[in-house]
Amino acid sequence: MQPGLKAWPPWLGSLSTKSPASAVQPAPAQSEAALLWCDGVMLGREVYHRPALLSELHQQVFNDGCHGPDATSMLERMAAYAEREVAAGERASSITRHMLGLCAGQPGARRYRQCLSEGARALGVGAPAAAQVGRLIRQAVSMCVP
Numbered sequence: 001m002q003p004g005l006k007a008w009p010p011w012l013g014s015l016s017t018k019s020p021a022s023a024v025q026p027a028p029a030q031s032e033a034a035l036l037w038c039d040g041v042m043l044g045r046e047v048y049h050r051p052a053l054l055s056e057l058h059q060q061v062f063n064d065g066c067h068g069p070d071a072t073s074m075l076e077r078m079a080a081y082a083e084r085e086v087a088a089g090e091r092a093s094s095i096t097r098h099m100l101g102l103c104a105g106q107p108g109a110r111r112y113r114q115c116l117s118e119g120a121r122a123l124g125v126g127a128p129a130a131a132q133v134g135r136l137i138r139q140a141v142s143m144c145v146p
Contacts, residue, residue, distance in 0.1 A: 049101040062077060072141065080139040087130035092120040096137070103144035115140040 033088045047053050069077075082095045088102040119136040120139030123129040 002020055005099070024125045048098075050104055051102060075099070075102065075137060075141045079134045079141075081139060083130045083134040086133045087127055089125050091125060092123040092129060092133045092136070093117070095133075096120040099137070108144035112140045112144040115143060 043053065044112075051074075052068065052071075058064075058068070075112060078095070078099055082092060085095055086092050097120075099116060100113045101110045116136065118142070120133070123132055123136070
C-alpha cells in the first residue's frame with residue numbers, strides 16, 4: 001500500500017451541493033468530513049460555478065492563514081487579461097462566459113451576469129473592443145462586489 005493512503009486502491013469521496021447533505025453541511029464541511037474516510041474529494045463542476053470554493057476548502061482543511069485573492073483584485077486582473085486577448089482577436093464572450101459564477105450567491109449577481117453576457121455579445125474584436133471589454137468588466141464588478 002502507498003504511504004499516506006487509507007486503502008488500496010485509493011478511495012475518492014464526491015462532493016455534491018445538489019444533495020440533501022449540502023443543505024445540512026456546506027461544501028467545505030462535507031469535503032473535510034469525506035477526507036476522514038477517503039483519500040480525496042472530487043469537486044466536479046462546483047468549483048467552476050463557485051471559484052472561491054477552493055480557497056474556502058484550503059482554509060478549512062489546512063488552516064494555515066493562506067487566503068485566495070479577493071473578488072475585486074481577481075476581476076481587475078481578468079479585465080486586464082480580457083483587454084489583451086480581445087486586442088489580439090479573441091471574442092469577449094469567450095472570456096466573460098467563464099466569469100459568470102464569480103459573484104454567485106451575492107446581491108447583484110444577476111445584474112452582474114446580465115451585464116457581462118449581454119455586453120460581451122455586443123463587442124467586436126480588436127483595439128476598440130479591447131478598451132470596452134475592460135470597462136464592461138469593471139462596470140459589472142461594481143454591481144456585485146462591495
